[in-house]
Amino acid sequence: MKSVTGRVYCSSANIGSGFDSFGICHSAFFSDGNLSITEEQGPLKIDFRSNLNDFDMLENSALAVIRKIAEDFEIISHLSLELNSTIPVGMGLGSSGAASVSSSVLMNELFSLDLPVNEIIKYASYGENFASGSFHLDNVTASTIGNFSAVFSESPLRIRKFDIPENIGFISIVPQIIARNKTQENRKLLPEMIPFKKVVRNINFSNSLLAGIITGDRDLMEYGLDDQIVEQARMIKYDFLVDVRSICKRNNAIGLILSGAGPAMLCFTDDRTDKGQIRKDLTHYFQSRELDFIMADSYPSAGAYERN
Ligand SMILES: Nc1ncnc2c1ncn2[C@@H]1O[C@H](COP(=O)(O)OP(=O)(O)O)[C@@H](O)[C@H]1O
Ligand SMILES: N[C@@H](CCOP(=O)(O)O)C(=O)O
Numbered sequence: 001m002k003s004v005t006g007r008v009y010c011s012s013a014n015i016g017s018g019f020d021s022f023g024i025c026h027s028a029f030f031s032d033g034n035l036s037i038t039e040e041q042g043p044l045k046i047d048f049r050s051n052l053n054d055f056d057m058l059e060n061s062a063l064a065v066i067r068k069i070a071e072d073f074e075i076i077s078h079l080s081l082e083l084n085s086t087i088p089v090g091m092g093l094g095s096s097g098a099a100s101v102s103s104s105v106l107m108n109e110l111f112s113l114d115l116p117v118n119e120i121i122k123y124a125s126y127g128e129n130f131a132s133g134s135f136h137l138d139n140v141t142a143s144t145i146g147n148f149s150a151v152f153s154e155s156p157l158r159i160r161k162f163d164i165p166e167n168i169g170f171i172s173i174v175p176q177i178i179a180r181n182k183t184q185e186n187r188k189l190l191p192e193m194i195p196f197k198k199v200v201r202n203i204n205f206s207n208s209l210l211a212g213i214i215t216g217d218r219d220l221m222e223y224g225l226d227d228q229i230v231e232q233a234r235m236i237k238y239d240f241l242v243d244v245r246s247i248c249k250r251n252n253a254i255g256l257i258l259s260g261a262g263p264a265m266l267c268f269t270d271d272r273t274d275k276g277q278i279r280k281d282l283t284h285y286f287q288s289r290e291l292d293f294i295m296a297d298s299y300p301s302a303g304a305y306e307r308n
Pocket of ligand 1: 060
C-alpha cells in the first residue's frame with residue numbers, strides 16, 4: 001500500500017490592508033495528513049477520517065480537492081485520507097485552507113504528478129471554494145509557500161514569499177465564537193463601493209507593510225498593519241477588536257490584525273513587547289466579558305510545498 005504523510009500549518013490572511021492577498025503561515029496550529037492508495041482499480045473511492053467533526057465527512061474541502069485532481073489526471077484508485085488537525089474550525093486560522101493544501105500536496109506526491117507550486121495552490125483553491133463559495137487564494141498560498149506570502153494576481157497566478165524578520169513573533173488570540181459558514185457570511189459584509197480616500201490610505205498601508213517586512217523597519221510594519229476598509233466592515237461583529245488591540249499596543253506590540261475573516265486575531269511582537277503582560281491583561285479582559293478564548297505563541301512557519 002503506497003502512502004504519503006505531511007504537515008500543513010495554519011494561516012492568517014488579510015494582513016493589514018492585504019485583503020485576499022497577504023497571508024502568514026505560522027506554527028500555533030497544524031493539520032497532519034496521511035493519504036494512501038488502498039486499491040489500484042477504480043472507480044475512484046475515498047475513505048475519509050478526521051479527528052474533527054465540525055464538517056461533513058462525506059463531502060468537505062479536502063475531498064473536493066482530491067476529486068478535482070483525480071478528475072483532471074484520470075485517477076481511479078481507491079484512496080484513504082486521514083486528517084488530524086489542531087486548527088480550530090471557522091475561527092480565522094485557515095482550517096479549510098490547510099485541509100485543502102494537504103490534499104493538493106499529498107495527491108501530488110502520491111501520484112508523482114510533479115505539479116508546480118502555482119498548480120498546487122490552484123487545486124487547493126477548489127477546497128476554499130467548497131468551504132466559502134469563493135476561490136480566495138490567500139490562506140492556501142500562505143500554507144503552501146510559508147512565511148509572509150503575497151498574491152499579486154489570480155489569473156495568471158502571481159505569488160511571492162517574503163521572509164519575516166527573525167525578531168518577529170506572534171500571539172494567536174482566538175475568542176471562542178462559533179458561527180456556521182463564517183467566511184462566506186463575513187464576505188457578504190464587504191462594501192461594494194469605497195470612498196477614494198480610504199482606498200489611497202489602504203494602498204499606503206499595504207506598501208508600508210511590505211516594505212517593513214522586507215527591510216525589518218518596525219515603524220513601517222506598525223503603520224502598515226492597518227486597514228480602513230475590510231476590518232471596519234467586519235468590526236460590527238467583533239466589538240472586542242479595539243480593546244484587544246489597545247491592550248497589545250500598550251504593552252509594546254507592533255500591532256494586531258483580525259486574522260482572516262475573524263474572530264481570531266494575530267498580535268505581532270518583537271523584543272520590545274511585554275508578552276507576559278499581554279497574556280495577563282487579555283485573560284483579565286476576556287474574563288470580564290465572560291467570553292472564552294485561547295491564546296498561543298506562534299512563529300513564522302515554512303509552507304507545506306517547500307518542506308516536501
Ligand atoms: N476539511 C475541512 N476542514 C476544515 N473546515 C472545513 C473542511 N471542509 C469544509 N469545511 C468547512 O469550512 C468552514 C471553515 O472554513 P472557514 O469558514 O473558511 O473558516 P476558517 O478558515 O477560519 O477555519 C466550516 O464551515 C467547515 O465546516
Ligand atoms: N480573504 C479571506 C480570508 C478568510 O480567512 P479565514 O481563515 O477566516 O477563512 C476573507 O477575508 O474572506
